[in-house]
Amino acid sequence: MMAAVLYGKENLRIETVPVPEIDPGDVLVRVKTALTCGTDVKVFRRGYHARMIVPPALFGHELAGDIVAIGDSVQGFHVGQRVVAANSAPCMKCFYCKRGNENLCEDLLFNNGAYAEFIRIPSRIVERNLYEMPAHITYQDAALVEPLACVLRGLDETGVGPGDHLAVIGLGPIGSMFVRMAKVYGARVIAIGRRQHQLDRARSLGADELLIAGEDTHDLVREARSLTGGRGVDVAIEAVGHPDAWDTAVNMLRRGGTVNFFGGCPSDSRISLDTQLLHYSEITCKASFHHTPAHIRKALDIVSRGEITARDFVNRVEPLSKLLEVMQHLMSHNGHMKTAIIP
DSSP states (O other): OEEEEEEETTEEEEEEOOOOOOOTTOEEEEEEEEEOOHHHHHHHHHSOBTTTBOSSEEOOOEEEEEEEEEOTTOOSOOTTOEEEEOSEEOOSSSTTGGGTOGGGOTTOEEOOOOSBSEEEEOHHHHHHSEEEOOTTSOHHHHHTHHHHHHHHHHHHHHTOOTTOEEEEEOOSHHHHHHHHHHHHTTOEEEEEESSHHHHHHHHHTTOSEEEEOOSOHHHHHHHHHHTTTTSOEEEEEEOSOOHHHHHHHHHTEEEEEEEEEOSOOOTTOOOOOOHHHHHHTTOEEEOOOSOOHHHHHHHHHHHHTTSSOGGGTEEEEEEGGGHHHHHHHHHHSTTOOEEEEEO
């Protein structure tokens, strides 16, 4: 089969590799759509991901497709089913799993290889995080389930509710999903981005107010506060992954507000927080990583209801042979949405 193999920093090759062999509990899926992801772009730029992928390795993790083979012990699935597979599965036995923090599992199993004609879904994911697609949704819609599950966990962990003023800093695919889902949750959304086309897209997804992020973060904070009667927002979501944006998000909050540092910064990043502000304003700082099987199921239900659709988040379709070109484009053009890769 043809597959993308990551060898290191910006070293990605489309090669002929063996079709994966499956064990008794595994299934083999013919990939119909694999979506690009900001995490994949970071991995391409850096050449690795400490927890998810160590090169040389098959690449990609947002997918939907058809089952073409099943292991002898697989139950509940059959050849020909349209399925969406999460990219991980927890052990359900460790300290964190027993406390409902499956995303922090001590033995979290990751699966990569979506940018390929076929992908092996290991038994643990088959048992805990593989789902049949509803007949009425497309492969591109279904492939949105994994990133959407991350966003849903972020919103749930942050406690967003109807009537909250919520600021989203960063309007890439993930930030845009936060805008859309925050509206579904009943919040009033202030969308903050650097480019007008991002703001226009946020408006189409339901954002109530739009702010351009310039060089002066103090002005941005003042503008956000002016939109909330001077108090500040109830919730701030940082979806950029930059220390300056983390600092800005904290300063936008009202007393008693909550920030979610959703965007992962480079590994050597540090920030300084005003301890007096945090203490006397009772600021809650949260950070969200990954997803749980419950959030994958919730995301699939939301996609099934049409509250999130590919037409809002996928703006380009390319064959697998063009993946290197797509990754180079995404790395050099911030603000683009998702590309559907068709093996």
